[in-house]
Amino acid sequence: MRTTGRQLLLITILGWGVALLLFFPIFWMVLTSFKSEVAAIEVPPRLLFTPTLESYAEVQARADYLHFALNSVIVSVGGTVLALALGIPAAYAMAFHPTRRTRSTLLWMLSTKMLPSVGVLVPIYLLFRTFGLLDSRAGLVVIYALMNLPIVVWMLFTFFKEVPGEILEAGRMDGARTGAEFWHLLLPLTVPGIASTGLLSLILCWNEAFWSLNLTSSEAAPLTAFIASFSSPQGLFFAKLSAASTVAVAPILVFGWLSQRQLVRGLTFGAVK
Amino acid sequence: MATLELRDIRKSYVAHEVIKGVNLDVADRDFVVFVGPSGCGKSTLLRMIAGLEEITSGELLIDGKRVNEVGPADRGLAMVFQSYALYPHMTVRQNMGFALRMAGIAKAERERKVAEAARILQLEPYLDRRPKELSGGQRQRVAIGRAIVRNPRIFLFDEPLSNLDASLRGQMRIELARLHQELDATMVYVTHDQVEAMTLASKIVVLQAGKVEQIGSPLELYHHPANLFVAGFIGSPRMNFLEARILGADGGGVRVALRSGAEIVVPAAMGGAQAGGTATLGIRPESLRPDPEGPIAGEVRLAERLGGLTLLHVTLAGGEPLVVQIEGGDRTGAREPIRLAVDGAACHIFDESGQALPALERHPLAA
Numbered sequence: 001m002r003t004t005g006r007q008l009l010l011i012t013i014l015g016w017g018v019a020l021l022l023f024f025p026i027f028w029m030v031l032t033s034f035k036s037e038v039a040a041i042e043v044p045p046r047l048l049f050t051p052t053l054e055s056y057a058e059v060q061a062r063a064d065y066l067h068f069a070l071n072s073v074i075v076s077v078g079g080t081v082l083a084l085a086l087g088i089p090a091a092y093a094m095a096f097h098p099t100r101r102t103r104s105t106l107l108w109m110l111s112t113k114m115l116p117s118v119g120v121l122v123p124i125y126l127l128f129r130t131f132g133l134l135d136s137r138a139g140l141v142v143i144y145a146l147m148n149l150p151i152v153v154w155m156l157f158t159f160f161k162e163v164p165g166e167i168l169e170a171g172r173m174d175g176a177r178t179g180a181e182f183w184h185l186l187l188p189l190t191v192p193g194i195a196s197t198g199l200l201s202l203i204l205c206w207n208e209a210f211w212s213l214n215l216t217s218s219e220a221a222p223l224t225a226f227i228a229s230f231s232s233p234q235g236l237f238f239a240k241l242s243a244a245s246t247v248a249v250a251p252i253l254v255f256g257w258l259s260q261r262q263l264v265r266g267l268t269f270g271a272v273k
Numbered sequence: 274m275a276t277l278e279l280r281d282i283r284k285s286y287v288a289h290e291v292i293k294g295v296n297l298d299v300a301d302r303d304f305v306v307f308v309g310p311s312g313c314g315k316s317t318l319l320r321m322i323a324g325l326e327e328i329t330s331g332e333l334l335i336d337g338k339r340v341n342e343v344g345p346a347d348r349g350l351a352m353v354f355q356s357y358a359l360y361p362h363m364t365v366r367q368n369m370g371f372a373l374r375m376a377g378i379a380k381a382e383r384e385r386k387v388a389e390a391a392r393i394l395q396l397e398p399y400l401d402r403r404p405k406e407l408s409g410g411q412r413q414r415v416a417i418g419r420a421i422v423r424n425p426r427i428f429l430f431d432e433p434l435s436n437l438d439a440s441l442r443g444q445m446r447i448e449l450a451r452l453h454q455e456l457d458a459t460m461v462y463v464t465h466d467q468v469e470a471m472t473l474a475s476k477i478v479v480l481q482a483g484k485v486e487q488i489g490s491p492l493e494l495y496h497h498p499a500n501l502f503v504a505g506f507i508g509s510p511r512m513n514f515l516e517a518r519i520l521g522a523d524g525g526g527v528r529v530a531l532r533s534g535a536e537i538v539v540p541a542a543m544g545g546a547q548a549g550g551t552a553t554l555g556i557r558p559e560s561l562r563p564d565p566e567g568p569i570a571g572e573v574r575l576a577e578r579l580g581g582l583t584l585l586h587v588t589l590a591g592g593e594p595l596v597v598q599i600e601g602g603d604r605t606g607a608r609e610p611i612r613l614a615v616d617g618a619a620c621h622i623f624d625e626s627g628q629a630l631p632a633l634e635r636h637p638l639a640a
Contacts, residue, residue, distance in 0.1 A: 166354045166355075171360070172345045173345050173346070173351060175347075175372050175423075180375060
């Protein structure tokens, strides 16, 4: 199909429209974070104002940002590494040694994502309490890994499926055992896929709020809990809340920006061939 | 020294048997070709020898030792795949040296062996390229080179030439034959192309639906096909089959009558066939020749002129089609009546069950 100039214009406008719509709340949040509390609730809101850093200063004075950020990094990376460590062998087995039930197993794994998290909150909470995992980074790492495991396995399975079986068979004929086959053949061939799976998992972990709010209080609390702590006690202070949110999402925004090519390639992989 | 023995090898998937008891002896330095239509199980059989498919029952022996339970990495065999299956992230040099690296061979020794294989295959200028920078023929040679460097006990080839264009295929066929001589190696080769089978094999195994139809040298299969299937599969253009009635046998052989009434004596024994029974007469296109006195009459429908040869597509008086191969210089053309003579000694009779009646004498080249 040839796209005419008119159609191209329409698509461009539509694209920009959707992008602005999605970007606007973030833009507004960042803007608000530089306002004073009074200016933040002004109606109608003003686009031009004297920027101030007072909200940021107050946020930092009330809570140690770095403590939360460090927790976020630890639990996100930990959860992702654990999910990959469990997901890679699982996906390998399902992609290269499938049985009649492999497809159903995959679907079943994915179906666990359809269960609302709150449905298993009480049993998980009790388990965590029994094993002393409440408000611990280790506990969050475990829950994040489990939370992302279905998606990780599914994505890796798709990437592994793209590797021609004959290449691995050739490796076996060449004397490679399972370990060597993985390190010398499968891994180099699927690094882009594993990387984008890891990236997605990192982002999902970083943005996760439900479990972090319910299972941590202070010691292990990541940035999502940090944001939440600004929403309650003395009513809503929009400028401070915006400042807290901005510093919480900034690292992952930058990270996503830097890795967007890898991420998009990974997510659309196999869709178009 | 490498020999291979298959003892009643079977393979089934759930309740479906795809290899139905194959027995085969491959001697040292044999070039055995598995040939058959697609889906006959020839690739599965090769993969079972390689260790890539499990053997459901039967025994596989390499150099007299049972290897059913030995993994592909430890059987000491090398395989060339239809898709070449080169490692896309490695250079030609790394591709060829991979097996040696896996075997823990020192770098200097590895380099020497890769260089040697590259010399044999004329791949020296390409050693530092990646597979995607090579042409189909070059990739094919790298795949073969990867097998050569290991100095394997047996080479396995799974339709290695089917992805090449016709002229390159002919060239690679000659190279493979040369390689077989040069390396003194035992080779097992799978193809659906009977020309490849005829030109390369020292021994052909014709497979159909998971069963061996016949095992023999190329000329043995050509001159003494065991049954209709082999007769139809080996030889190009294909053997003609005509309906016939067995009249009887004497010292000269078996006398049959065609539908048109023409009688032909074939030097064969009656075997299990009965006088008066129906049979199939097999005549190769190259054993027929135009002859005004010949017993077979028909009309030329089409003349395919290939230059050196001409193929006449003839319809017999009874409506049966017949292909005749004649000299390219012959002027016979379409829509002309034709009479054909045939050498009975070059004909084959198949009984009602499709089995060939035993020939009285073996062809001198098909000992």
